[in-house]
Amino acid sequence: MEKSVVIVGAGLTGLLTAYLLQELGYNVKVLEGRDRIGGRIHTIQSGNAKVEMGATWFNQSHYHLLDIIEEFKVPYFEQFMTGKSYFQTFSNVPPQEIAVPNDSPSYRFKNGTIDLLNSIYTKLKPNTVFLNETVNEIIISISTSEVKTNSRTLKADVVITTLPPAALIDQIKFTPALPSELISLAEQTHTWMQDSIKVALTYKKPFWREQGKSGTIFSNVGPLTEFYDQSNLENESYALVGFASGSCARFTKEQRIEKIEAQLKMVFGDEALQYESYNETAWYNEEFTKSNRQEDNLFPHQNGGHSLYQEPLFGNKLFISGAETSKHHSGYMEGAIFAAESVVARLKNLHITQS
Known part of the structure; x- marks a missing residue:
């Protein structure tokens, strides 16, 4: 049976994860609170300049980013x-x-950093990415998971979050609650550019x-x-x-x-x-970048790529991903790519093992 996945966040990790899972045959939906894709990638037009x-x-x-750039044929200089x-x-x-x-x-x-995001976005099936969808609550049960936004509720077999960990725990309610050790870690994980x-x-x-x-x-x-x-x-x-x-x-x-x-x-x-x-x-x-409950005295990349972020939660129904969770160049675009590839590999291996 086709596995359904809801991804929270349409930044680089979220969109690439969606694309990779789509290629593997998963039914994927991406929920983004902003009115644009990209997250901390934000190219604007100012006059005739990007x-x-x-x-x-x-x-x-x-090199993970360079491989994706080559795959999607995105020009750079x-x-x-x-x-x-x-x-x-x-x-x-x-x-x-x-x-x-x-x-x-x-x-x-x-053509601006957004060109990379657009190149991935255009490969996704129609009605995969939903903008202006602020996720408020994620409910995990034995049979299914529910992701509740400001306007809808989606059910899925697996939920993958890609928000910075501090913003994640600040903005989304989890039922059952996330482990206290993970919450403490998220509060002490630096969000790059915050x-x-x-x-x-x-x-x-x-x-x-x-x-x-x-x-x-x-x-x-x-x-x-x-x-x-x-x-x-x-x-x-x-x-x-x-x-x-x-x-x-x-x-x-x-x-x-x-x-x-x-x-x-x-x-x-x-x-x-x-x-x-x-x-x-x-x-x-920026509402979906900075956490209101995080201390400002963290050093850059503090706790980025921590081993706790690599472990699925609630019987393999919830995965914490995103650039800050990457063990490789945490916080950067390279880290976002590595995080996407890592979570897809874990999910793929999990379902191969269970099948």
Whole structure:
């Protein structure tokens, strides 16, 4: 008999899991609380430029991701790093010119990171993914499982969650309750990017390249801690994109812009202030990313890939998955891919053993 699976979350792990299970003959449904697919992958159109407000870069060590990129034929290119970069150590020290070695380059997707998600999404059967479906409760019984959202109840043989563990325990009620050990672990599992503010400014021309600069900033001072050229491959749209420090959360958006403008002027001069658009995404305000009950003093990737996340629950009816559960590059796109492949392998092996 065809096995039914409900997946919570239409990010990279959720969509790839759905695709892999679909290929194995499972009946799959994906429930997503947002009005878009992608999760922490969020490419937006700003004027004629695509800018990344979420996951962006990958490299040659991310070989599971590279395999998926090859399978779905998603084009990518090397991150522009040519020219002078800048590093600032202390507030009383001006930015220093540095040369960034390019022996281990990073890459970006030619049509935005969302292109990877769209490539997987289009391979799914119609009526597989449901947006604006906030999962409120998961009820596990001997005969079946029920997943209750704001608008419907779905029954399934197996439920796979892909939310960050802290957000999962914060937002979904489980009957029976999750093991206390797992709840404690989830509270102490860092959600990658949960405290990040991603910033993007678009320009009519890449003035920094004309100045012989790469557009790259590394700063211990901030407000921008990392900033990079995010012009497109065709050199037709131009942007600078990166991260503002978590401490910027205490400022208003207007105050952040003022401080960011001052920093950019110090590095690039007045031309940096002639931007066409300013965009920011404060991930700590994203409902399905940040948990309201999680401590802010966790170190990056704390408890990522913990062995408890690898164990099915309630008689193999519930699987905890997602980028944070990956034993390999936890939190990153690579980790999301590895988590999807791992949970599918466990489920496949389980049903082969039982058949």
